[in-house]
Amino acid sequence: MAYIEPAPIKDAENPLESMMERFNLAAEKLGLSDEVYNVLKNPAKQVIVSLPITMDNGKIQVFEGIRVIHSNILGPAKGGIRFAPDVHLDEVKALAAWMTWKCAVVDIPYGGGKGGVRCNPREMSKGEIERLMRAYTLAMLDVFGPDKDIPAPDMGTGPREMAWLMDEYSKAKGMTVNSVVTGKPLVLGGSLGRTEATGRGVMVSALAAMQKLKINPFQATCAVQGFGNVGSWASLLLEERGLKIVAISDISGAYHNENGINIQEAIAYRDGNNGTLEGFKGAEKLNDPMELLELDVDVLVPAAVEDVITIHNVDKIKAKLIVEGANGPTSAKADAIINEKGIMAVPDILANAGGVTVSYFEWVQNRLGYKWTAERVNRRSDRIMKDAFDHVYEASIKYDVPMRIAAYIVAIDKVAKTYTFRGGF
Numbered sequence: 001m002a003y004i005e006p007a008p009i010k011d012a013e014n015p016l017e018s019m020m021e022r023f024n025l026a027a028e029k030l031g032l033s034d035e036v037y038n039v040l041k042n043p044a045k046q047v048i049v050s051l052p053i054t055m056d057n058g059k060i061q062v063f064e065g066i067r068v069i070h071s072n073i074l075g076p077a078k079g080g081i082r083f084a085p086d087v088h089l090d091e092v093k094a095l096a097a098w099m100t101w102k103c104a105v106v107d108i109p110y111g112g113g114k115g116g117v118r119c120n121p122r123e124m125s126k127g128e129i130e131r132l133m134r135a136y137t138l139a140m141l142d143v144f145g146p147d148k149d150i151p152a153p154d155m156g157t158g159p160r161e162m163a164w165l166m167d168e169y170s171k172a173k174g175m176t177v178n179s180v181v182t183g184k185p186l187v188l189g190g191s192l193g194r195t196e197a198t199g200r201g202v203m204v205s206a207l208a209a210m211q212k213l214k215i216n217p218f219q220a221t222c223a224v225q226g227f228g229n230v231g232s233w234a235s236l237l238l239e240e241r242g243l244k245i246v247a248i249s250d251i252s253g254a255y256h257n258e259n260g261i262n263i264q265e266a267i268a269y270r271d272g273n274n275g276t277l278e279g280f281k282g283a284e285k286l287n288d289p290m291e292l293l294e295l296d297v298d299v300l301v302p303a304a305v306e307d308v309i310t311i312h313n314v315d316k317i318k319a320k321l322i323v324e325g326a327n328g329p330t331s332a333k334a335d336a337i338i339n340e341k342g343i344m345a346v347p348d349i350l351a352n353a354g355g356v357t358v359s360y361f362e363w364v365q366n367r368l369g370y371k372w373t374a375e376r377v378n379r380r381s382d383r384i385m386k387d388a389f390d391h392v393y394e395a396s397i398k399y400d401v402p403m404r405i406a407a408y409i410v411a412i413d414k415v416a417k418t419y420t421f422r423g424g425f
Contacts, residue, residue, distance in 0.1 A: 010151070015192050023097070026062050026409045026411075030409060044111075044407060049064075049136075051117065053135060064119055065139060067086075068113065069149055070111065070114075072111040074103065074418055076145070077149040077150070078149075078182075081153070082114075082115070083116070088118070092315040098349070103347055105350055105388055107388065108357065115140070117136055120133060124284055131163050133165055138172065139333075145180060151165065192374040192377055197355045197359075200324070200378065201385045202233075203231065205323050208221075213321060220243050222238055222243045222244065222245050223297045224249075226304030227250065227281070230303045230325045231303035245263055246261065249289050251276065252277050254291060290313065293309065295318065298315065299320070299322075299323065300319035301322075302330070304326055306328035306329060308330075308335070309329055315337065317343065320343075322346055325352055337398065345402065345404065347403055350389065350392055350403070361380065363372075388410075
């Protein structure tokens with residue numbers, strides 16, 4: 001399944017305010033000065049463009065394109081481009097800031113960026129989408145660049161769109177510049193290991209947390225909600241390392257087998273069944289898919305959608321460890337109860353950062369003009385994810401805060417210190 005860099009869900013009210021709540025908690029713990037707080041709170045650059053496109057019916061339609069660079073303190077900005085009908089500036093600003101913290105928490109030399117075009121790609125032809133992506137690229141020629149701002153796929157875009165972006169940018173520069181974008185097809189400079197990158201990061205985070213909690217993986221059970229790219233890879237890789245995956249789910253429902261599900265069989269069945277587990281015989285289908293979250297397991301991996309762990313079901317959760325493969329699977333109110341119950345939760349900002357880590361590796365390989373083996377990509381990604389977990393865990397002990405706030409503390413502290421060393425304004 002195609003890989004895209006995970007990006008946080010948008011808050012129904014205001015995604016910028018939602019992100020700022022956690023930022024404010026971490027900033028308070030760190031005792032940030034007003035100067036640094038205000039610099040890190042506000043995006044460095046916001047660009048809004050109009051994109052007139054000739055549609056297949058011959059009429060001209062004008063689309064709005066946005067690119068926000070939240071920070072370039074650590075290095076060039078990094079972040080996806082989403083094509084969606086409800087893209088708006090506050091959302092893109094929140095996503096860009098979130099990318100800053102995500103890159104910082106795994107110690108990657110990038111700032112955060114994010115882009116979007118307000119459109120509905122499901123109602124557009126391939127030709128219309130291509131013309132729109134090429135127009136967006138031309139409008140952002142002064143923004144994009146391997147040393148300035150490196151886009152990637154997001155909602156509504158994928159390797160195909162990134163290939164068009166690279167081509168249009170390269171034409172304008174008069175030479176091939178494959179390092180201007182990540183998430184490209186392999187033949188255009190994409191990286192091996194990219195497809196499984198996020199699920200692999202979930203696996204590394206889960207094992208690191210289990211070590212802290214003294215849970216033996218060869219005696220542990222696990223339930224994984226969501227069986228798309230992240231969930232299926234996380235399931236497979238955790239199973240390979242000894243865990244018994246007793247439940248999985250997708251849009252068709254949740255499937256439970258207390259003796260363990262054969263994940264390779266489940267993936268093969270899904271891939272040969274129009275991408276769904278409907279009718280899978282290797283487990284019993286639960287009456288209510290949400291029952292998966294309440295099973296008596298050691299490890300719970302929510303890797304589907306946002307807000308699945310809420311105040312309505314958090315009391316029924318029996319897992320000792322939650323590792324967030326999805327973005328925002330735990331509501332803020334449920335978060336507090338999880339902490340009271342003593343359940344460790346590895347937050348999305350850390351657990352699913354394996355994706356942006358391998359995107360960074362793609363950029364490095366493009367700059368070197370040399371391809372790494374999948375084994376080298378995986379080895380280096382695993383090390384980065386393990387180191388990031390250790391730093392966040394240490395911060396949670398030092399500041400006596402949950403792992404989620406500790407992740408923001410690690411990220412914001414890194415950016416703030418770099419800003420100070422560079423001299424500020």
